[in-house]
Amino acid sequence: xxxSEPLLRLLPLLLPFSLVFGCGLVITLLQSFGFLMFSYxxxxxxxxxxxxxxxxxxLRSAAFSLYVAAASSGLSIAIGxxxxxxxxxxxxxxxxxxxxxxxxxxxxxxxxxxxxxxFLAKTGILASIxxxxxxxxxxxxxxxxxxxxxxxxxxxxxxxKETPFVMVMVYAMLVxxxxxxxxxxxxxxxxxxxxxxxxxxxxxxxxxxxxxxILFIFTFGGFDLPFVLGDSYPGMLSIRIYEYFFQxxxxxxxxxxxxxxxxxxxxxxxxxxxxxxxxxxxxxVRKL
Amino acid sequence: MRWLMHLAVMWxxxxxxxxxxVAADSGAFADMVQQAKGSEVKWFMWGxxxxxxxxxxxxxxxxxxxxxxxxxxxxxxxxxxxVNKLLTEKQAGGGKGSMDLLWINGENFKNAxxxxxLQGPLTDLLPNYSxxxxxxxxxxxxxxxxxxxxxYGRAQFVFEYDSAKVANPPKTFAELKEWxxxxxxxxxxxxxxDFTGSAFIRQVxxxxxxxxxxxxxxxxxxxxxxxxxxxxxxxxxxxxxxxQQGKNYPKDVAALDTLFERGEVxxxxxxHQASAQGKILQGxxxxxxxTLVMTDGSIxxxxxxxxxFNAPNRAGALVVANFLLSPEAQLxxxxxxxxxxxxxxxxxxxxxxxxxxxxxxxxxxxxxxxxELGRVAVPEIxxxxxxxxxxxxxxxxxxxx
Numbered sequence: 001x002x003x004s005e006p007l008l009r010l011l012p013l014l015l016p017f018s019l020v021f022g023c024g025l026v027i028t029l030l031q032s033f034g035f036l037m038f039s040y041x042x043x044x045x046x047x048x049x050x051x052x053x054x055x056x057x058x059l060r061s062a063a064f065s066l067y068v069a070a071a072s073s074g075l076s077i078a079i080g081x082x083x084x085x086x087x088x089x090x091x092x093x094x095x096x097x098x099x100x101x102x103x104x105x106x107x108x109x110x111x112x113x114x115x116x117x118x119f120l121a122k123t124g125i126l127a128s129i130x131x132x133x134x135x136x137x138x139x140x141x142x143x144x145x146x147x148x149x150x151x152x153x154x155x156x157x158x159x160x161k162e163t164p165f166v167m168v169m170v171y172a173m174l175v176x177x178x179x180x181x182x183x184x185x186x187x188x189x190x191x192x193x194x195x196x197x198x199x200x201x202x203x204x205x206x207x208x209x210x211x212x213x214i215l216f217i218f219t220f221g222g223f224d225l226p227f228v229l230g231d232s233y234p235g236m237l238s239i240r241i242y243e244y245f246f247q248x249x250x251x252x253x254x255x256x257x258x259x260x261x262x263x264x265x266x267x268x269x270x271x272x273x274x275x276x277x278x279x280x281x282x283x284x285v286r287k288l
Numbered sequence: 289m290r291w292l293m294h295l296a297v298m299w300x301x302x303x304x305x306x307x308x309x310v311a312a313d314s315g316a317f318a319d320m321v322q323q324a325k326g327s328e329v330k331w332f333m334w335g336x337x338x339x340x341x342x343x344x345x346x347x348x349x350x351x352x353x354x355x356x357x358x359x360x361x362x363x364x365x366x367x368x369x370x371v372n373k374l375l376t377e378k379q380a381g382g383g384k385g386s387m388d389l390l391w392i393n394g395e396n397f398k399n400a401x402x403x404x405x406l407q408g409p410l411t412d413l414l415p416n417y418s419x420x421x422x423x424x425x426x427x428x429x430x431x432x433x434x435x436x437x438x439x440y441g442r443a444q445f446v447f448e449y450d451s452a453k454v455a456n457p458p459k460t461f462a463e464l465k466e467w468x469x470x471x472x473x474x475x476x477x478x479x480x481x482d483f484t485g486s487a488f489i490r491q492v493x494x495x496x497x498x499x500x501x502x503x504x505x506x507x508x509x510x511x512x513x514x515x516x517x518x519x520x521x522x523x524x525x526x527x528x529x530x531x532q533q534g535k536n537y538p539k540d541v542a543a544l545d546t547l548f549e550r551g552e553v554x555x556x557x558x559x560h561q562a563s564a565q566g567k568i569l570q571g572x573x574x575x576x577x578x579t580l581v582m583t584d585g586s587i588x589x590x591x592x593x594x595x596x597f598n599a600p601n602r603a604g605a606l607v608v609a610n611f612l613l614s615p616e617a618q619l620x621x622x623x624x625x626x627x628x629x630x631x632x633x634x635x636x637x638x639x640x641x642x643x644x645x646x647x648x649x650x651x652x653x654x655x656x657x658x659x660e661l662g663r664v665a666v667p668e669i670x671x672x673x674x675x676x677x678x679x680x681x682x683x684x685x686x687x688x689x
Contacts, residue, residue, distance in 0.1 A: 036379070038375050038378070038379065038403045039402060039403045039404070040402075055683070055687070057682075057687065121550070121552075122552055123550040123551065123552060139552070140473065144532055147532065147536040148532070148535070148536065149535065149536075227539075231535070231536045232479050232535070232536045232537045232539070232686060233535070233536075233686045233687060243481065245372075246366065246368040246369065246372070247368065247481040247482075248481060248675070248678070248679075249395065249399070249675050250371075250375075250399040250402070250403075
């Protein structure tokens with residue numbers, strides 16, 4: 001097979017994909033500079049970018065998106081990996097019952113958003129449990145968990161939705177692991193932690209890395225959960241984009257496009273950095 | 289602004305736009321009815337209210353099928369979304385579009401007009417338009433309508449409260465401020481640019497700066513910047529006493545409705561005078577919920593239908609728009625169980641019997657009588673003020689201390 005052959009074979013798929021994706025990208029970029037904006041014209045090529053950085057909102061919003069994406073992806077990875085590992089170590093006959101963990105996978109994000117509202121609202125299920133336990137006198141005493149700048153509602157909803165995804169990815173990797181290696185390690189006197197960190201973790205790390213990138217990028221630009229949850233200010237970037245695209249004066253649309261362009265550039269940068277970092281870390285790990 | 293000049297140029301060359309305004313010609317309308325027979329009309333409209341949706345799907349769809357043989361397809365979409373779709377269709381050029389009739393008003397109408405997305409003038413082609421007082425529908429958020437929009441309903445802003453929980457609700461914006469301070473955490477408003485939240489701050493703007501009259505002449509920068517501090521002083525004084533200390537606002541009126549239903553806030557608002565009654569009928573609100581208007585002014589607006597420049601079925605769209613303006617459709621729409629939306633017809637132009645029907649219509653206990661609403665009704669502000677207010681609200685209130 002010549003080197004160009006796989007590319008050629010992918011062409012029927014690649015061509016429409018890159019055409020649609022590429023055109024969208026080009027139009028987004030052009031509109032962010034004020035071109036193709038229907039009957040509006042702009043004297044300043046960087047009008048949208050200037051508008052964006054005129055105050056600190058955009059940067060705060062970006063920081064909030066980063067925080068939510070990092071916290072929810074990181075925690076999902078930690079919890080999901082631990083659960084997948086526990087599941088893998090369970091005796092075979094119990095493993096089938098564990099299918100329940102896949103339930104959140106089939107729930108749409110928006111449904112998980114509403115679940116979060118039902119549980120976390122001041123008049124929600126948690127508040128009413130707290131009331132019956134005598135922890136609070138009235139619903140006013142229940143802390144604000146929804147729509148706050150701590151992002152508790154968003155992060156917990158994302159963790160609920162994404163932990164099973166991590167489990168699926170990590171578990172699929174684990175089933176290929178040769179269990180005899182553990183027995184050998186144990187015979188040589190390795191403890192549980194030692195086994196996990198030197199045998200298991202390096203083995204599943206590629207799955208964890210891929211999953212983290214997918215989750216992080218997805219959460220960073222995610223729209224549906226922030227649309228239901230999330231705070232008013234600064235809020236996630238996607239909500240800011242939505243407002244500029246649909247709710248404000250049409251002449252301000254380039255600002256939405258500028259944000260989309262910057263998110264795209266950032267995502268590319270992030271993937272590059274992460275891959276480079278994880279590669280250099282992997283080099284540091286002693287190969288068995 | 290250069291786009292304004294483009295607009296001006298467009299107007300001049302818009303082929304025969306102004307002289308095609310022929311008087312309602314029953315012959316021309318009869319032709320359209322003939323042409324529309326057996327056709328399908330796609331009506332793009334906001335789909336957020338099940339009451340309105342079912343009124344359109346049952347009453348309107350059945351009536352136009354029976355009377356004109358037209359199949360009405362309701363397509364739920366936010367106005368900004370279909371204006372966006374039209375822009376793309378215009379940019380792509382050529383061919384027929386996908387929408388026949390739109391429900392549109394306010395800044396979406398302005399955006400559509402600035403980009404030549406609508407056809408017109410149309411109102412003079414419709415026989416039922418003669419029942420409307422043209423002066424009452426001359427402007428849509430300060431933007432001249434010029435026959436490009438066909439009026440079909442009227443709504444007014446009201447506050448909602450549960451009379452079992454709130455005995456003496458505030459009656460002016462000054463009283464509202466005191467009430468909020470006495471009931472911390474029990475009031476909030478949807479975050480502008482939400483439609484209802486934006487209308488709330490406009491009313492505050494009117495109330496604290498000496499009334500609406502001064503703004504109707506069009507955008508005046510000096511006037512605006514002079515009066516703006518009064519509004520944000522008022523809103524920022526409220527802020528620490530609002531729901532979640534004013535750090536967060538419900539993202540739209542539906543989110544505020546939910547807070548109100550659960551009792552987390554005690555005052556709600558709606559840009560639709562009969563919405564509380566509708567929710568009582570649906571069983572979402574307790575039957576002790578009532579509405580009120582502030583005596584220093586309550587904004588009303590007219591909503592319209594319009595036909596896009598590339599409508600595949602223009603005749604059908606106009607026949608449906610004309611039907612929506614008919615006394616029977618307007619009366620049905622005015623019924624609280626159907627929608628409760630007010631009529632745009634000039635009652636003095638109706639026959640005695642028809643007028644009687646409108647006047648004796650039972651609007652329900654939660655809806656204020658027409659006369660009471662009419663006493664405090666004030667017109668909408670020109671769209672340019674609206675855009676500035678929304679922008680400055682973000683800067684001075686949301687981001688402010």
